[in-house]
Amino acid sequence: MAAKKRPVTGGIDTHGKxxxxxxxxxxxxxxxxQQFTATPAGYRVLLAWLRSFGRLIKVGVEGTGTYGAGLARYLAGEGVCLVEVDRPDRKTRRSKGKSDPIDAVAAARAALSGQAAGTPKTRTGPVEAIRALRVxxxxxxxxxxxALNQLHGLITSAPDAVRSSLAGLPRPALITTCASLTIDDTALTDPVHATRAALxxxxxxxxxxxxxxxxxxxRLRPAVAKTAPRLSALYGVGPEVAGQLLATAGDNPDRLRSEAALAHLCGAAPIPASSGRTDRHRLNRGGDRAANNALYTIALTRMRYDPRTRDYVQRRTKQGLxxxxxxxxxxxxIVRExxxxxxxxxxALNTA
Incomplete structure (x- = not known):
């Protein structure tokens, strides 16, 4: 009876099947x-097996955005506290080896110790729909x-008779011209006709x-505008940038405890790079690089066209930055905004 009441922690190493x-x-x-099938029936058996050892406190899951997405959705729906676990680093794997049981135990211990504390995305709302469309x-x-690189490569190496007729054309005209080329299927052993067919x-x-x-x-523009009107209204934020930032945040942004957490997730949190009498910070090389690129796009747009940002750049440049x-x-x-x-x-979505 005491064993059934003891607190336990689970860990899961996920795969395709x-x-x-x-x-x-x-x-x-x-x-x-133990190993379970990656099916809805297997999820139910897995959860029952975990709970048979005692009171399940939380479960650490590897790959909640890939192979473990279905399992994570099921466990969250059953009220299980989930923790996203990164795969062990190479140093740990060299010293302890690599197998499914080892990885599952490592995931459980990472969740237990608090080393893994990230909340996985729920992937059940409009942001997941936007992410799928963006894929x-x-x-x-x-x-x-x-395809465009292939087109230009073919033109560069094409016989003179073909290349001279296409030289200097702007891209739209070039594509239209190449798509309307006449082909002689009986003469494809001739490089000229073969190149025309390939083009x-x-x-x-x-x-x-x-x-x-x-x-x-x-399809994306109305979905993004409806889901995040305030984000889309920010200077320099278009549908593509807004879609990426939404996908980074997920359907449950409460997992981002503060703007500092979002900055760290986007790789925009300053990292100390001081030495001796030099006191400075550098860019974070980690985080979601696609989200970091979205922030870069916003910053670049503002530096070119936003008067307030241009004044800021001039002032900071005079300060020696x-x-x-x-x-x-x-x-x-920008992360703050x-x-x-x-x-x-x-x-607004949750109250609608």
Missing amino acids: THHAAVVDQAGRVLGD ARRGAVKARTA RAVATRVQALYTEIALADR AKIEIMRCLKRY VHAALMADFA
Whole structure:
């Protein structure tokens, strides 16, 4: 009976088809470990198994945004306190080895000790919908860039008869011209005809990708504007930047305890870089680099077009700060505005 009342902590190492769970007591002693299928039925069996060891305090889960997303949603729905656990660093793995039971026990002990204390994203609201739409758009943008590079590469190495007819054309005209090239399928052993066929195929792909990106933008703009109107109204914040910042914050921004937590998450928290008589800070190289890039975009836009920011840059430059240091300060100030806007937007969503 006493064993059923003892507090226990779980740890889960997630994979595509199976999850490995472990349970430890308050002293970190391993009480058991077992593998379960990564299915709704497996989630129910896993939770029942964890609770069979005692009073479940919390569970540390690896990969809550990937393989463990479904499990995390189920456990959160069952009222389980979840903790997001990073994978062990290389030094730990070299000394202790690597296996599913070892990783599950490490996740449980990290949650127990407080070393892992991050709250995972719930992924059940409009922000998750925006993230999914942005995944498709981002893939199309990357594919378009690759296709355009292929197009220019083919033109650069094309026979003179083909290259001379396309030289100097602006991009829209170049794509249209290449997509309308006539092809002789009976002469594809000739480099000229083969190059024309390749150019037409790549240009047609580029046109389709432009259409796909335009459709993604039409879907994203109203979703972002409806979810985060205050964030979208900030100077320099467009739908793409707002979508990225929303995806970084997640559907449960209460996990960001303060603007400092958001700054750290975005890699905009200043890191001491002092030595001797030199007292300075540098940019944080960690955090969500996509969110950091979004802050960079806002800062760059304001430095070019916002009079208030331009005055600030001039003043700080006269004080002897380099551009990179001014950018660091601007990012931190921008995080303050972004955090306030995010909190206001999510408060409005929760009361709607």
